[in-house]
Amino acid sequence: MNTFLLPDLGEGLTEAEIVRWLVKVGDVIAVDTPIAEVETAKSIVELPSPYAGVIEELHGEPGTTVPVGKPLITVGDPDGAAYRQEERAGSGNVLVGYGTDASTSSGRRRKPRSVVSGKKSAPVAENVPENKVPLVVSPVVRRLARDAEVDLRELTGSGEGGLIVRRDVEEAIAARLRTTQEPELVGSAPAGSGPVAAGAVGFGAAGSAGVGSGAAGAGAAGAGAAGAVAAGAVAARTGLPELRRVPMSGFRKAVVATLSRSRAEIPEATTWVDVDATALIELRESLRSATDSGPGLLALMARFVVAGLLKYPELNGYVDTEREELVQYDGVNLGLAAQTDRGLVVPAVAGAHALTTRGLDAEIRRLTGSARDGRLTQQELTCGTFTLNNYGSFGVDGSAAIINHPQVAILGVGRIIDRPWVVDGELAIRKLTQLSLVFDHRVCDGGTAAAFLRFVADAFENPASAFADL
CATH class of the missing domain: 2.40.50.100 (RNA polymerase II/Efflux pump adaptor protein, barrel-sandwich hybrid domain)
Structure with a gap:
């Protein structure tokens, strides 16, 4: 026995x-x-x-x-x-x-x-x-x-x-x-759930579509129906009967602790910019072929974000409060917010700075699949140094995000849609998106944050030129 x-x-x-x-x-x-x-x-x-x-x-x-x-x-x-x-x-x-x-x-x-x-x-x-x-x-x-x-x-x-x-x-x-004659390929994701859909609306402040994370970048939607119990009591404040009470799961407890700590400790600031992503979409399409789908749009975005972090390492680090030091990493582990059936998780592409765009694409696809299957390792969930969140896949334009503590910044990408835009003095229909950067004001001032955001925005608008400099 x-x-x-x-x-x-x-x-x-x-x-x-x-x-x-x-x-x-x-x-x-x-x-x-x-x-x-x-x-x-x-x-x-x-x-x-x-x-x-x-x-x-x-x-x-x-x-x-x-x-x-x-x-x-x-x-x-x-x-x-x-x-x-x-x-x-x-x-x-x-x-x-x-x-x-x-x-x-x-x-x-x-x-x-x-x-x-x-x-x-x-x-x-x-x-x-x-x-x-x-x-x-x-x-x-x-x-x-x-x-x-x-x-x-x-x-x-x-x-x-x-x-x-x-x-x-x-x-x-x-x-x-x-x-x-089943049309869906083995190992393929449901429509809309591929790497481009890896971003997720997370757990922001009340009334916002912010992005949060659990301790080590894991979140959850709660205990679910199986863990819910009928309450029956009448709430004194509202006079309404309680529909149910749902015990907090380990995921949710971690979310509460981490986001509360993030809000309590980090003096955050947000900056954003509208970006003409027409050239980025065109580049993505040009990389497709009959035999090769090419790197996904999220991989292209990730490539430019990583390059920006190498140029502005202040946003790729953490605050050592005990020693009163600002620490910057030599390399980038890029976290990617992903919504799953169990809730929000933020796995990281380890060593993203050393990968090609195709390498990033392969790793993003692997992490997306592992997140969907609930098979992410603790290392993948805890090693991120900066978070990229493609919340645009949920049809929203902006976010008042919460930084994934102990990281010091998070970049959000809104939906890419057709909008009127002035090009060379003429009105045109272009593919517009919004980038929003939330950063810890302890690690840098607004000038550095704006310079990083502008670097990524310029790469989105002129990707061919940006690739030539990488």
């Missing part, structure tokens, strides 16, 4: 909330089988089990908050001897300070009667050829198969020793789509 305790999730986190169980009492699991999704103040993560056997007990219902070091599940040995999962390709664990111990890295596991891989048991027939056994090491692969309703028993692994890898599942999905 083994009890799996909630592991140390890193970043000083002391508890996690059970979002949903991926197993039930009586299920037989292998090492690294995902057993639960838990929500912390940083993100939602999938916990793989370090033990193999039969689930004897689940310690807590969905919505329960479990402290680090307290029991999650109890696992019994089904046959009197533990078996281990094949580990030659690595466990794929996503937790900081937690993983399968070294003793599981070699040797073959004994075949159990059934192995839980996600929502239901997947029986494994006896005397099945080894390359037919669904050896799935990565939790990401298991989740991909589960979400797409792919039966792993029907796949032949192309990895070492018959290991089922991501491409095997993706090929199975693609084959099914071709059969059903």
